[in-house]
Amino acid sequence: xxxxxxxxxxxxxxxxxxxxxxxxxxxxxxxxxxxxxxxxxxxxxxxxxxxxxxxxxxxxxxxxxxxxxxxxxxxxxxxxxxxxxxxxxxxxxxxxxxxxxxxxxxxxxxxxxxxxxxxxxxxxxxxxxxxxxxxxxxxxxxxxxxxxxxxxxxxxxxxxxxxxxxxxxxxxxxxxxxxxxxxxxxxxxxxxxxxxxxxxxxxxxxxxxxxxxxxxxxxxxxxxxxxxxxxxxxxxxxxxxxxxxxxxxxxxxxxxxxxxxxxxxxxxxxxxxxxxxxxxxxxxxxxxxxxxxxxxxxxxxxxxxxxxxxxxxxxxxxxxxxxxxxxxxxxxxxxxxxxxxxxxxxxxxxxxxxxxxxxxxxxxxxxxxxxxxxxxxxxxxxxxxxxxxxxxxxxxxxxxxxxxxxxxxxxxxxxxxxxxxxxxxxxxxxxxxxxxxxxxxxxxxxxxxxxxxxxxxxxxxxxxxxxxxxxxxxxxxxxxxxxxxxxxxxxxxxxxxxxxxxxxxxxxxxxxxxxxxxxxxxxxxxxxxxxxxxxxx
Amino acid sequence: xxxxxxxxxxxxxxxxxxxxxxxxxxxxxxxxxxxxxxxxxxxxxxxxxxxxxxxxxxxxxxxxxxxxxxxxxxxxxxxxxxxxxxxxxxxxxxxxxxxxxxxxxxxxxxxxxxxxxxxxxxxxxxxxxxxxxxxxxxxxxxxxxxxxxxxxxxxxxxxxxxxxxxxxxxxxxxxxxxxxxxxxxxxxxxxxxxxxxxxxxxxxxxxxxxxxxxxxxxxxxxxxxxxxxxxxxxxxxxxxxxxxxxxxxxxxxxxxxxxxxxxxxxxxxxxxxxxxxxxxxxxxxxxxxxxxxxxxxxxxxxxxxxxxxxxxx
Numbered sequence: 012x013x014x015x016x017x018x019x020x021x022x023x024x025x026x027x028x029x030x031x032x033x034x035x036x037x038x039x040x041x042x043x044x045x046x047x048x049x050x051x052x053x054x055x056x057x058x059x060x061x062x063x064x065x066x067x068x069x070x071x072x073x074x075x076x077x078x079x080x081x082x083x084x085x086x087x088x089x090x091x092x093x094x095x096x097x098x099x100x101x102x103x104x105x106x107x108x109x110x111x112x113x114x115x116x117x118x119x120x121x122x123x124x125x126x127x128x129x130x131x132x133x134x135x136x137x138x139x140x141x142x143x144x145x146x147x148x149x150x151x152x153x154x155x156x157x158x159x160x161x162x163x164x165x166x167x168x169x170x171x172x173x174x175x176x177x178x179x180x181x182x183x184x185x186x187x188x189x190x191x192x193x194x195x196x197x198x199x200x201x202x203x204x205x206x207x208x209x210x211x212x213x214x215x216x217x218x219x220x221x222x223x224x225x226x227x228x229x230x231x232x233x234x235x236x237x238x239x240x241x242x243x244x245x246x247x248x249x250x251x252x253x254x255x256x257x258x259x260x261x262x263x264x265x266x267x268x269x270x271x272x273x274x275x276x277x278x279x280x281x282x283x284x285x286x287x288x289x290x291x292x293x294x295x296x297x298x299x300x301x302x303x304x305x306x307x308x309x310x311x312x313x314x315x316x317x318x319x320x321x322x323x324x325x326x327x328x329x330x331x332x333x334x335x336x337x338x339x340x341x342x343x344x345x346x347x348x349x350x351x352x353x354x355x356x357x358x359x360x361x362x363x364x365x366x367x368x369x370x371x372x373x374x375x376x377x378x379x380x381x382x383x384x385x386x387x388x389x390x391x392x393x394x395x396x397x398x399x400x401x402x403x404x405x406x407x408x409x410x411x412x413x414x415x416x417x418x419x420x421x422x423x424x425x426x427x428x429x430x431x432x433x434x435x436x437x438x439x440x441x442x443x444x445x446x447x448x449x450x451x452x453x454x455x456x457x458x459x460x461x462x463x464x465x466x467x468x469x470x471x472x473x474x475x476x477x478x479x480x481x482x483x484x485x486x487x488x489x490x491x492x493x494x495x496x497x498x499x500x501x502x503x504x505x506x507x508x509x510x511x512x513x514x515x516x517x518x519x520x521x522x523x524x525x526x527x528x529x530x531x532x533x534x535x536x537x538x539x540x541x542x543x544x545x546x547x548x
Numbered sequence: 549x550x551x552x553x554x555x556x557x558x559x560x561x562x563x564x565x566x567x568x569x570x571x572x573x574x575x576x577x578x579x580x581x582x583x584x585x586x587x588x589x590x591x592x593x594x595x596x597x598x599x600x601x602x603x604x605x606x607x608x609x610x611x612x613x614x615x616x617x618x619x620x621x622x623x624x625x626x627x628x629x630x631x632x633x634x635x636x637x638x639x640x641x642x643x644x645x646x647x648x649x650x651x652x653x654x655x656x657x658x659x660x661x662x663x664x665x666x667x668x669x670x671x672x673x674x675x676x677x678x679x680x681x682x683x684x685x686x687x688x689x690x691x692x693x694x695x696x697x698x699x700x701x702x703x704x705x706x707x708x709x710x711x712x713x714x715x716x717x718x719x720x721x722x723x724x725x726x727x728x729x730x731x732x733x734x735x736x737x738x739x740x741x742x743x744x745x746x747x748x749x750x751x752x753x754x755x756x757x758x759x760x761x762x763x764x765x766x767x768x769x770x771x772x773x774x775x776x777x778x779x780x781x782x783x784x785x786x787x788x789x790x791x792x793x794x795x796x797x798x799x800x801x802x803x804x805x806x807x808x809x810x811x812x813x814x815x816x817x818x819x820x821x822x823x824x825x826x827x828x829x830x831x832x833x834x835x836x837x838x839x840x841x842x843x844x845x846x847x848x849x850x851x852x853x854x855x856x857x858x859x860x861x
Contacts, residue, residue: 082728152834157725163702164685164727169834251703257686258701291593297606322688323699324706327637331630338622342615349614350606352582355589359601362594370590374583381575384622388629390560390567393636394695397688397723462553463692465723468731472719548603 020534023430023527041126042530044428047112049133054108055497057099057140062490064092069452069486072479075471085469086155087170091147093158094175098182099140101413102271105278106189106224107136109420110217112428114193116521117211119202119539121531124195128188136185142178146171157467159268160235162249162260166242173239180235183228186274190224193217202520204539208302211519211545212295215302216281219309223270223277227313231267234260258324265316273312275409277305279416280347283369286423287351289517290366291358294546297350304343311340321392330389337387344380348373363515364438368419371446375415379407382457397467400460406453418442418496425500426510430527433503441495448489455482519545557718557739558694559711563632565695570628574621636696639709643677646670650680650687650700651839653729654775655720661749664773668720668737670712671745677709684839688724691737699724712739728788728837729778767856770849774841782860788837790830796857801831818854 024044031039037049068088071078080088111129115122123129147153150171156164160179165172197218201210238260240246247253249260288295295301317325317333325333351373360366382404385391395401426432455478460466464475471479513522524532556565592598646668647658657665670676680689682702689708690697693716698708722733740748771777779788790800795813802809808831811817820828822845825838845853 082731086725086728086730155727161686161725164725167685168727169837251701254703256704258704291601292595293601294603294605296604297611300606300611322697323686324701324704327634330633331626334629335623335626338626339619341622342618345618346611346615348582349610352586352589353604353610355586355593357598357602357604358589358593359595359598360590360593362590370586373586377579377582381579384571384575384625385568388567388571388625388632390564390629390632390695391571392629393633393697394564394568394692396697397690397725458553463690463719463721465690465721467725470731472734548601 020529020531022529023525024530025430025527027530039130041122041130043111043115043122043126043129044528046129046133047108047110048428050103050107050111050136053133053137053140054100054104057095061092061095061100062493064088064095066486066490068092069483071469072471073483074480075473075476077470082469083152083155086467087147087153089467090154090157090175091143094143094154094179096409097158097271098179099136099143101275101409103136103182103186103189104275104413104417105282105420106193106217106220106274107133108417109213109282109424110189110193110220110278113424113521114196114214114217115200116524116528116532117214117519117545118197118200118205119520119533119537120196120200121533121536123192124199125192129192132185132188132192135181135188139178139180139182139185142174142181146174146178150174159264160238161264162238162241162255162257163251165238166250172242176235176239180232183232183235186224187228190221190228193221194225197221202537202539204543206539208299209539209544212284212298212301212305213278213281213519216277216284216305219305220274220277223274223309223312227267227270227274230263231271234263234267237263258320261320261323262316265319266313269316269319270309270312272405272408273308275413277308279372279413280305282416282420282423283351283372284347285517285519286365286369286419287354288546288548289423289515290363290369291355291360292516292548293354293358294548295350296353296356297346298546300346301350304346307343308340311336311343315340318387318392321389322396334387334389334392338384341380341384341387348377348380363422364433364435364442365419365423365515367439367442368415368422371442372412372415372419375407375411375449379404379411382407395460397465398460399456399464399466402466403453403456403460406456411449411453418445421500423515424521425503426514427521427526427528429504429507430510430525431503431505431507432510432514433499433507437495437499441492441499443492444495445489445492448485448487448492451485452482452489453485455479455485518547555693555714555716555718557712557714557716558691558696559713560632560636560695561713563635567625567628567632571625574625636708636710639677639707640675643675643709644671645677645679648678648680648689648700649683650689650722651683651775652685652727652837653722653733653778655687655689655722655733655735656773656775659749663749666735666773666775668735669745669748670737670739671742671749672712672715672739673742675709675711677707680706680708685726686724687722687726687733690721690723691718692721693718693737697723712737715739715741732778763852763855764859765856767849767852767854770845771853771856774844779838789833792857792860794861796854796860802828803831804828815854818857819850822850822853 024042037045071080071085152170154172154175155168155170237248241249247255249255249257284301315337317329318337321330459475459478464471510526512525520537649656657668680700682700687700694710696708696710698706716739718737720735720737781787781791782793784791784793798813799810800813823840823842826835829835
């Protein structure tokens with residue numbers, strides 16, 4: 012920190028002119044806010060690729076038989092859609108963008124604990140993304156295993172799997188390093204007087220997530236290395252022909268990939284826990300209960316991976332144990348919902364765009380979470396496992412939950428990040444179109460699953476036709492809404508009206524610094540007094 | 549109770565559908581109740597009507613209430629899920645057993661008397677046990693009308709069982725993604741009353757007739773049963789593998805290592821293609837998709853297949 016003491020405090024991080032110019036001033040910057048925007052723009056690009064792949068899939072499924080592509084292409088499209096969306100968007104998404112931008116400011120720090128490591132993590136992320144892109148564009152055909160890389164298909168298929176698997180492995184390191192950075196930042200750099208129980212809820216969820224990133228990601232890293240070794244050398248860990256066990260692969264994969272769902276959703280819950288009090292102008296209801304439920308989710312989330320494997324051949328004892336643990340992890344999520352809704356009670360609610368996104372988040376998250384109960388119970392899971400029902404469920408959680416929270420967060424913190432306000436009318440129009448399209452796109456998949464339509468089907472029987480048409484139409488409406496939202500934000504970042512330091516009357520520390528924040532955030536490190544707190548209205 | 553949009557045709561239906569009814573019921577009560585509450589708060593405490601928020605930081609009583617009630621409810625849901633699933637785990641001793649052989653991309657059903665079919669014929673009102681074997685990757689047998697699903701894992705022989713209770717024809721899907729033709733890996737289940745089933749089962753005329761079939765006709769029947777036509781056509785169209793039309797006696801371009809060579813598709817070539825399919829690949833196709841049929845076909849059967857291929861001019 013001493014070396015940078017010459018940095019002026021009245022220049023925003025966007026205008027600051029350092030050693031480098033142009034693009035270099037960004038890709039060589041160790042400022043957590045610039046790194047956050049690097050992540051945001053790289054993710055936005057990849058996200059649009061993922062969206063286009065999703066649209067292609069839905070168009071293919073508008074009618075039985077071939078519509079726009081062959082089966083091999085369809086299999087590659089859903090694989091690459093999944094790999095991009097999971098490993099490059101929703102897992103790193105909220106921590107890398109909003110965690111980076113806001114965590115240091117919200118706890119009253121000048122930057123994260125290891126700024127250079129932070130920049131390095133972005134490069135690792137880009138390297139992983141490039142590897143995956145290589146696997147798609149070069150070699151013997153795009154990967155076609157699904158994002159789960161299940162053995163033994165993943166080492167039997169002739170497609171270009173190794174770069175994709177190695178890419179996911181590299182992306183994991185970005186996640187691990189970011190997690191480590193945030194844990195140290197939260198432990199060491201909180202403002203004087205900000206005890207654990209006075210830390211805002213978004214940093215709390217980043218904290219829970221960071222531990223999962225740090226502890227669970229290595230498991231998938233090792234697993235992916237083993238799959239690669241199996242492919243190259245035939246080491247016989249997962250290949251039944253060599254005495255290996257393909258079910259072992261599933262265990263190892265889900266030991267990471269289920270907690271990964273909580274990596275995605277916890278920061279989303281954190282963002283919602285900030286938006287609702289601000290727009291209700293009211294203290295969050297049940298602060299300690301929300302913190303406890305965050306930690307409970309992060310902890311219990313490690314022990315539920317088996318519910319992905321109820322039909323794959325575990326012992327009966329393992330099956331009902333995982334079933335009951337899965338039900339237990341539902342409780343802290345329910346507690347959060349109760350507390351959010353109670354925060355609105357006797358509040359003074361202003362209906363701004365971030366609040367619309369947050370309220371619709373609660374709605375779609377409830378659908379996602381409640382449908383998870385169907386998947387946690389043994390008898391019902393056996394019926395809907397690997398059907399369109401599961402696809403609907405996790406899109407409600409991962410896209411409904413994380414996506415809606417991301418848009419709530421971006422509309423909430425946009426004036427802080429760019430110092431400008433967006434057009435609220437267009438923002439609201441974009442929201443409602445997106446929301447309607449989202450429901451039309453994914454709700455029919457619940458019905459299809461209950462009808463018995465398996466997932467990852469390129470073609471289907473006539474009885475599944477009607478619901479698929481509705482779903483495809485929904486995908487068009489939702490993408491239209493998405494376009495409105497994004498165009499509005501892009502235009503406003505350049506030319507929107509200037510926003511003040513605290514346009515929403517928020518009480519957390521990021522609203523005490525100018526918009527956009529100066530390079531080192533605070534001229535003087537803030538001090539929390541006895542009566543200060545993040546939600547004292 | 550009509551919960552699921554699928555027929556109800558086995559002993560497991562009542563337990564599974566009861567769990568669905570209970571869980572979906574609880575889901576809807578919570579979803580509608582909480583959504584309406586939220587909308588009411590948003591309306592009632594809108595800044596226009598309620599300009600000054602009342603600061604309430606929490607309530608221990610409420611936290612306890614909304615922890616305990618969901619805990620009880622999830623335990624109830626767990627119980628019903630468990631109760632509907634428990635009987636699936638143990639098949640009765642006197643079950644009628646059928647072997648299910650899964651490969652990319654078809655199922656073959658093998659009966660104790662040697663019958664092999666690609667439709668699952670089963671008797672009603674008695675336990676049927678399917679022994680699940682996979683020859684290549686993981687597949688999954690899913691019969692929605694029976695509410696059962698079990699993965700078919702290579703190297704890990706498993707089973708599933710049920711008592712069919714309604715006569716009819718039902719779908720059987722592969723639900724574990726298994727590659728190119730996954731979406732076409734579905735078969736039909738036909739349930740029959742016991743006497744009708746016995747008639748079908750003991751009717752060996754099909755088998756007895758086989759030797760008097762022409763070798764070519766026998767070849768076609770064998771190829772249908774082992775699933776060749778999932779990937780190879782007989783009409784000149786290209787699927788996963790090359791077409792059989794006009795193959796025999798003509799030249800094919802092969803890729804071996806990095807080089808190409810041209811050979812004539814004679815008997816020797818066809819035998820090698822069946823038993824060791826991945827050593828030489830026809831140009832323009834992918835390696836690793838076809839599994840060897842070593843040990844699954846007799847020499848006579850391979851000869852019959854060759855006779856049939858000769859007819860596809």
